[in-house]
Amino acid sequence: MSDPAQLYDAILTGNAKQAEEVTNAALAAGVNPTELLGNYMIPAMDEVGKRFECNEYFVPELLIAARAMKTALQILTPKLAEAGTEAAGRVVIGTVQGDLHDIGKNLVASMLEGGGFEVVDLGVDVPASRFVEAAQEKNGTIVALSALLTTTMTQMKAVIEALEAAGLRGATKVMVGGAPITQQYADEIGADGYSDNASAAVALARNLVK
Amino acid sequence: MHLKLIACEILYREFCWAAARSPHRVDVQFLPKGLHDIGKVGMNARLNEAVDGENGNGCDAVLLGYALCSNGLVGLKAGTVPLVLPRAHDCITLFLGDKRRYLDYFQSNPGVYFKTSGWIERGEQLEQLGPESIQTLSGMNQSYEELVEKYGEDNAKFLMEQFGDMTRNYSKLTFIEMGIEPDDRFEQETRRQAGERGWRFEKLLGDMQLITDLVDGNWDDERFLVVPPGHEIATTFDEQIVKAVPSNSRP
Numbered sequence: 001m002s003d004p005a006q007l008y009d010a011i012l013t014g015n016a017k018q019a020e021e022v023t024n025a026a027l028a029a030g031v032n033p034t035e036l037l038g039n040y041m042i043p044a045m046d047e048v049g050k051r052f053e054c055n056e057y058f059v060p061e062l063l064i065a066a067r068a069m070k071t072a073l074q075i076l077t078p079k080l081a082e083a084g085t086e087a088a089g090r091v092v093i094g095t096v097q098g099d100l101h102d103i104g105k106n107l108v109a110s111m112l113e114g115g116g117f118e119v120v121d122l123g124v125d126v127p128a129s130r131f132v133e134a135a136q137e138k139n140g141t142i143v144a145l146s147a148l149l150t151t152t153m154t155q156m157k158a159v160i161e162a163l164e165a166a167g168l169r170g171a172t173k174v175m176v177g178g179a180p181i182t183q184q185y186a187d188e189i190g191a192d193g194y195s196d197n198a199s200a201a202v203a204l205a206r207n208l209v210k
Numbered sequence: 211m212h213l214k215l216i217a218c219e220i221l222y223r224e225f226c227w228a229a230a231r232s233p234h235r236v237d238v239q240f241l242p243k244g245l246h247d248i249g250k251v252g253m254n255a256r257l258n259e260a261v262d263g264e265n266g267n268g269c270d271a272v273l274l275g276y277a278l279c280s281n282g283l284v285g286l287k288a289g290t291v292p293l294v295l296p297r298a299h300d301c302i303t304l305f306l307g308d309k310r311r312y313l314d315y316f317q318s319n320p321g322v323y324f325k326t327s328g329w330i331e332r333g334e335q336l337e338q339l340g341p342e343s344i345q346t347l348s349g350m351n352q353s354y355e356e357l358v359e360k361y362g363e364d365n366a367k368f369l370m371e372q373f374g375d376m377t378r379n380y381s382k383l384t385f386i387e388m389g390i391e392p393d394d395r396f397e398q399e400t401r402r403q404a405g406e407r408g409w410r411f412e413k414l415l416g417d418m419q420l421i422t423d424l425v426d427g428n429w430d431d432e433r434f435l436v437v438p439p440g441h442e443i444a445t446t447f448d449e450q451i452v453k454a455v456p457s458n459s460r461p
Contacts, residue, residue, distance in 0.1 A: 016364070
């Protein structure tokens with residue numbers, strides 16, 4: 001029987017194939033899916049985040065780890081649902097209207113999924129009304145906004161205003177990021193959080209759903 | 211007046227043309243294109259160094275042939291003489307001559323990328339900036355072969371898809387003709403590149419007014435920011451784009 005601890009290593013080293021094999025073997029051996037997630041998978045992604053912050057890991061390592069995590073999660077999700085284990089939270093993510101850049105947004109989306117969040121990716125050039133509609137679907141949703149350009153970042157404020165106008169601001173947290181975004185700007189538009197990298201974005205989202 | 215212009219080489223022909231016709235003495239220094247790729251901190255350091263080099267050299271003002279450039283100018287300090295810069299998000303405003311004209315065009319043309327003479331014939335030093343660029347520092351600037359070696363073939367394929375191309379969602383290439391080009395070589399090159407990528411081509415007529423007014427000293431508050439000594443550049447997050455704040459106001 002394979003050791004479920006191997007799942008930790010498979011995710012840490014971005015080995016999706018091994019992650020799949022170990023997950024299947026562990027489930028077949030009767031390992032509790034919630035424990036598999038909590039004892040091996042989430043800790044592995046937390047370690048990935050730590051290594052990124054210490055400049056031991058870079059963007060490629062983040063991406064392949066998140067991919068291995070996602071592979072294991074896909075197998076686990078139906079079992080977790082049966083066991084009544086819920087996602088860490090729900091995040092609606094997108095690049096704001098007028099902005100077509102998505103490399104950073106996709107990276108954050110992958111890391112959030114790896115962190116156990118349900119992620120709804122609205123894509124690029126997303127109008128404020130689409131964020132509102134998606135936030136409306138479930139209370140407590142986090143809206144995550146991305147922009148690469150100083151010409152488009154002002155759309156973030158428009159999204160926050162649209163959430164307010166729809167009466168959703170109280171039940172919705174807003175996090176922002178992207179090259180031109182700063183904590184000062186996040187504060188100025190009344191966002192709930194700002195992160196300057198994909199790893200810290202996961203910690204931020206966890207704080208927002210506490 | 212004796213003015214010192216520090217400009218991005220993407221505006222090389224335009225500023226040379228304007229400086230030659232200015233009523234003032236304009237000393238010109240060009241810095242490499244693409245400084246925004248090394249991030250706010252790196253770009254800021256390079257510009258601060260250039261600006262510091264000018265203080266005490268007897269000029270009346272230091273002109274910046276730049277825009278906000280992804281916040282690359284934020285925190286740039288005026289030394290003993292004022293700094294003057296156009297109120298603009300990026301160089302397209304300088305080429306089109308008006309920030310509203312740029313915004314209108316940008317908003318009605320999502321996915322547009324621009325070309326001018328400087329885009330096409332400048333940028334030899336881009337490779338020197340390479341090692342300092344955000345792409346390189348974040349590990350995204352690796353060849354497929356390097357990725358295979360480090361992460362295996364399966365992951366390398368996945369990573370190539372993820373990194374993609376920053377312009378993968380773009381669909382249009384717009385050539386801005388400034389009216390100072392020797393012939394249509396730059397337009398033809400832009401047409402060729404648009405064809406190669408399968409993007410639509412458009413030609414716009416640029417406007418030299420903002421560029422000439424910067425070097426001529428016509429600095430009205432609507433279009434230019436004058437940063438007095440002891441102050442630095444900050445963003446306004448509105449249509450003013452930039453403002454001057456006292457240098458000691460930030461920790």
